[in-house]
Amino acid sequence: MRLVLSSLQWVAFILASTIVVPIVIGEAFGMTSLEISEFLQRTLFVLGIAGLLQVLFGHRLPLMEGPAGLWWGVFIVYAGLVSSGGLTGESALRQLEAGMLISGTLFLIASLFRWIDTIKQLFTPLVTGTYLILLVSQLSGSFIQGILGIDYFTDQVDAKVAVPAIGILIVTILLSKTSIPFIRSYSILISLVAGWLLFYLLGLTKETTKRTDMFSFPEPLAFGIPELSSGMVINAIMTAMLLLTNMIASMKVVEKVISSHSPQSRELDYNRAGVITGINQWLSGLFAAVGNVPLSSTAGFLLTTKTIERLPFIIGNVLVILISFFPVFTSFAANIPTPVGYAVIFITIASLASLGVREYHSLQLTERNLFIISISLMIGIGSLFVPGETLTHLPGVIMALTNNGLILGTLVCILLEQGYRVIDHHKHKK
Structure with missing residues (x-):
């Protein structure tokens, strides 16, 4: 029974974390509800x-694959x-299809030449902590707007949606904080079902096109034959480099959560995970999907549910694949109200901030480290407020x-941390 519920909770988490992205992108491109x-x-x-390829042959962690925020942005x-x-x-x-194929190729090259071993040395507690704080900052706006009902029925705060959300x-x-272990472990699944039912009873669910094919x-290649362009090549190179840092950070964060609940420690193989990520990027391009990446938010899910075993995760991904074969179920999953999805996984995202603070706490908070933290957060959070449409005229890399x-x-x-290390090294040489 526990295995069944844990697996269903993974399915609920994957669906709640995923459905918003294709819907938003589809609406941005003017797709019909059937195309979405x-x-x-x-x-x-x-x-x-x-997810299956990674847990079986890649990093071997119960680490969810989800739509990459970078590809979402592109x-x-x-x-x-x-x-x-x-x-x-x-x-x-078609250019986006090509971009994901290029990204996958770059991942394979970096992994096969074992460059990832060098890159992962850059992810110190200072960098990982900053990454987590910025991740929460970047996602928080979408979550607050989603819970308040903005862009659900109208482009304003909608009280009839916000109050139940x-x-x-x-x-x-x-x-998630109750003293009853069963309820605490399945809080996300319980909340998603209850929230969906509440929105249905209140008449707040949206009607979508029902697909009749069983x-x-x-x-494959639903958008057509991939189309190369110089701008997309630059975007793909930059995106691959940034997704690599995302993958490393996600693996480190999830491994820390698992090791804190399990005495068994494991050596992560970043190059093997990179190979699988490259294959997964190819799959995204070949099947005209949203490019994926291991999601750091999985750490928040593991902290909330304490479900760190691999088997429920494996079964959950198998169920997601099966759902994708049956359009009736896909259409049904697409009916999950986005405010409910945001509300249910809010705490899993928020808990990532506590992991970031713990990373900082493991450091000696010297004047130098505090300076690096403050500058990095100021630049990272500040750039979140720059409207995307003001950047479209810039070169692809800068954009x-x-x-x-x-x-x-x-x-x-x-750059700041490594720059200070270089300065210190030269001082010691003298």
Whole structure:
């Protein structure tokens, strides 16, 4: 019974963390509800396979694969180019397919030449802590807006959506902190089902196009033949580099959570995980899905549910793959109200901030470290407030960096810390 519920909770977490992205991207590109449903189907199929490949052959951690915020951002930027007349929708989507294929190739090269071993040395507690704080900062805006009902029915705060969503959030927090182990372990699953039912009874669920076909294999290259462009090549190179830092950080964070609850420690193979990530990027391109990456938010899920075993995670991903084969279930999953999804996984994201603070706490908070932290957070959080449409005229590399406060702040932290180390090394030499 425990295995079944734990597996279903993984499915609930994966769905709640995933469905928003294809829907938002589909609406940005003007897709029909049927096309969005197919887009979601392909994304779930790829994410399920990606999670299985990693847990069985890659990093071997119960670490969810989800739509990468970086690829999400690139999709939205290209949707902006389409709306401004700079590209046709068909050409933009084909270029995005090509970009994910290029990204996968770069991951394979970096992994096979074992460059990742060198790169992971850069992820000190100072960098990991900064990364986690920035991750929460970057996601917090979307979560607050989602819970308040902004862009659900209207583009304003919607009280009839916000009130029950906030209630679900409070219930989720209370359930996750209860002294009853069973309820605490399955708080996310219980809250998602209860929240969905509440929204249905209140008439707050959206009607979507129902697909009548019983079985459907996700269509390869649904956007068409991949199309190369110089701008996308630059974007893909930059995105691959930044996703590499994301992968390393996610693995380190999840491993720390698992090791704190299990006496067995394991040596992570970052190069092997990089190979699988490259294959997963290829799958995203081949199946016209949203590019994926191991999600750091999994650490918050593990902290909340204490479900650190691999088997429920494996079964959960198998179920997600099976769901993707049946359009009726995919359409049903697409009906999860996004405010409910945001409310249910809010605490898992918020708990990442505590992990970041713990990383800082493990350091000697010298004047130098405090300076690096403050500068990195100022730049990273500040760039979150720069409107994306103001960056579209910039070169691809600069646009990709400036449009992502998480990566920009993390890179600043790495550069400052390594810069000080170089200075110290030269001083000791003298």
